[in-house]
Amino acid sequence: MAKKHLIWNERYECMPDSKKKELQLERLKLLVSRVYDKVAPYKAKMDAAGIAPKDIKKLEDIAKLPFTTKEDLAANYPFGMFAVPMKKIIRIHSSSGTTGKPKVAGYTKNDIKMWADVMARTLTCGNTTKNDVVQNAYGYGLFTGGLGAHYGVEKIGATVVPISGGNTKRQILVMKDFGVTKMCCTPSYCLFLSEALREAGLEPGRDIKLNTAFLGAEPWTRELREQVEKNISIDAIDIYGLTEVIGPGVSSECMEKVGLHIFDDNFYPEVVDPDTQQPLPLGEKGELVFTTLTKEAFPVVRYRTRDITRLIPEKCACGRTHIRMERLTGRTDDMLIIRGVNVYPSQIESVIVQIPGLEPHYQILVDRQGAMDMLEVWIEVSPGIFTDNIKGLEKLEKRIRGEMESVLGIGVKLKLVEPKAIQRSEGKAQRIIDRRTVYDK
Numbered sequence: 351m352a353k354k355h356l357i358w359n360e361r362y363e364c365m366p367d368s369k370k371k372e373l374q375l376e377r378l379k380l381l382v383s384r385v386y387d388k389v390a391p392y393k394a395k396m397d398a399a400g401i402a403p404k405d406i407k408k409l410e411d412i413a414k415l416p417f418t419t420k421e422d423l424a425a426n427y428p429f430g431m432f433a434v435p436m437k438k439i440i441r442i443h444s445s446s447g448t449t450g451k452p453k454v455a456g457y458t459k460n461d462i463k464m465w466a467d468v469m470a471r472t473l474t475c476g477n478t479t480k481n482d483v484v485q486n487a488y489g490y491g492l493f494t495g496g497l498g499a500h501y502g503v504e505k506i507g508a509t510v511v512p513i514s515g516g517n518t519k520r521q522i523l524v525m526k527d528f529g530v531t532k533m534c535c536t537p538s539y540c541l542f543l544s545e546a547l548r549e550a551g552l553e554p555g556r557d558i559k560l561n562t563a564f565l566g567a568e569p570w571t572r573e574l575r576e577q578v579e580k581n582i583s584i585d586a587i588d589i590y591g592l593t594e595v596i597g598p599g600v601s602s603e604c605m606e607k608v609g610l611h612i613f614d615d616n617f618y619p620e621v622v623d624p625d626t627q628q629p630l631p632l633g634e635k636g637e638l639v640f641t642t643l644t645k646e647a648f649p650v651v652r653y654r655t656r657d658i659t660r661l662i663p664e665k666c667a668c669g670r671t672h673i674r675m676e677r678l679t680g681r682t683d684d685m686l687i688i689r690g691v692n693v694y695p696s697q698i699e700s701v702i703v704q705i706p707g708l709e710p711h712y713q714i715l716v717d718r719q720g721a722m723d724m725l726e727v728w729i730e731v732s733p734g735i736f737t738d739n740i741k742g743l744e745k746l747e748k749r750i751r752g753e754m755e756s757v758l759g760i761g762v763k764l765k766l767v768e769p770k771a772i773q774r775s776e777g778k779a780q781r782i783i784d785r786r787t788v789y790d791k
C-alpha cells in the first residue's frame with residue numbers, strides 16, 4: 351500500500367525551489383539589517399569582519415558573515431543576544447552551555463506562533479490529525495521539548511496529554527485508558543517504555559492504540575528504531591532541534607524515513623568544514639550551521655551547532671521541497687546527551703574543583719543499563735582524606751552528589767578513589783568513557 355503523506359502547510363512545505371530562494375534572500379537581508387541595528391555583538395563582529403548589511407545581495411553572500419558560537423552566547427549571557435526589548439518577550443527556555451552557563455532563548459508572541467507552526471508540520475510529517483490523542487512525555491519546564499511539542503499538538507487541534515517525563519506506570523495507564531495514538535519522547539525512553547509495555551502483557555493494536563512516536567533530543571541508531579518499531583508495532587519518526595535555533599521543530603522525518611526535512615523557510619542550513627570553517631559542496635558531510643530567517647526575539651546568524659550531518663539534495667517522494675538532512679552521525683565537541691539532558695564535562699569539572707578534599711582528576715563513565723543511560727563519575731580524593739573516617743567520607747560524597755545533580759539536572763553515581771588511582775595520560779586526558787552506541791556507523 352502506498353504511504354500516506356499528510357502535509358500541514360503546503361504553501362511553504364511544497365514551495366518551488368526558485369520561489370523559496372527568493373523568500374530566503376528577502377528574509378536574510380531583513381535579518382542581517384535587524385541584528386546589525388539591534389544586537390551589539392553582531393554589529394561588533396560584522397564591523398570587525400568589514401561586512402555591512404548592504405553587502406548581502408545574493409544567498410551565497412551569507413558565507414561572508416561571521417559565525418555565531420556557544421561561546422558568543424556565554425559571553426553575552428543571559429539576554430545580550432536578544433533583538434527585542436524584554437517587554438516583547440513572552441517566554442524563556444534554556445539548556446546547558448559550555449562554561450556551565452545555560453544557553454538562554456527568548457520568544458516573542460510571533461516566535462511562539464512560528465514554533466507552533468513548525469511543530470504542527472513535524473507532527474503532520476507522522477500523519478497526526480485532529481483525531482489523534484498525543485501523549486507528550488518530553489519534559490515540561492525550561493527544556494524546549496515539552497512546551498514545544500505541546501503547542502504543535504494544539505495547533506493541529508489534536509488532543510494533548512501533557513504528562514511530561516518519568517513515572518512509567520502512569521505513562522502506561524494513560525496510554526491505555528486515554529486511547530493514546532501518538533507519543534512524543536526521547537528514543538531511549540521510548541525503548542524503555544516499549545519494553546515495559548511488553549512486560550505488562552499489553553498487546554499493540556488490542557490493548558493500546560499507539561501507532562507513531564516522535565523521537566528526538568538525543569542521538570539514536572537505526573537498530574534502536576527497528577527495535578522500538580518491532581516491540582510495539584509503531585512508526586518511529588526522528589525529530590531534531592536545538593534550543594538556540596528554536597527547540598524541537600527545526601527538522602523532521604516524514605513517513606518515508608529517509609532524512610529529516612529542514613523547515614528551511616525559517617531555518618537556513620549550511621554545512622561547513624569544522625576545521626577550516628569553509629562551506630562544503632552540497633551533499634558533503636560536515637558541521638551543521640543555522641541562520642534563523644524569521645525569529646524575532648533571539649535570532650541567530652550562522653550558528654555553529656556542532657552537529658555532524660550532510661544535506662540531501664534529491665527530492666523526497668512525500669512531495670515536500672524542504673531540503674533534508676541525514677540523521678546525525680556525531681558532534682564536533684564533547685557534549686554528552688544523557689537521558690535527553692545535555693551534559694558538558696566542564697560542568698562536572700566545575701563542581702569538582704571547588705570542593706575541598708578533591709583532586710582535579712576524574713573520569714566520566716557513561717553506559718546503558720537496559721534502555722536507560724547511566725552516568726558515573728570517579729573522582730580522586732586528596733592525600734590524607736582516605737582515612738578510616740567513614741562518616742566524613744559519606745558527608746563528602748553527599749555534598750558532591752548534591753552539587754553535581756543540581757548543576758546537571760540528572761542523577762549521578764559517584765565513586766571516590768584514592769590519590770593517583772586514575773590513570774594519567776601523556777597527551778589529552780581521556781576523561782570520558784562512553785560505552786553506549788549512540789550514532790550510526
Ligand code: DLL
Pocket residue numbers: 445488494495565566567568569570588589590591592593594597598599655657678681687692
Ligand atoms: O533537544 C530540542 C529537542 C527537543 C529536539 C525534543 C527534539 C525533540 P537541546 O536540549 O538544546 O534541544 O539539545 C540540542 O540535541 O544539538 C543535538 O546534538 C541533539 N539532538 C536533538 N535532536 C536530535 C536527534 C533539544 N533527533 C542537541 N538526533 C542538538 C540526534 C539530536 N541528536
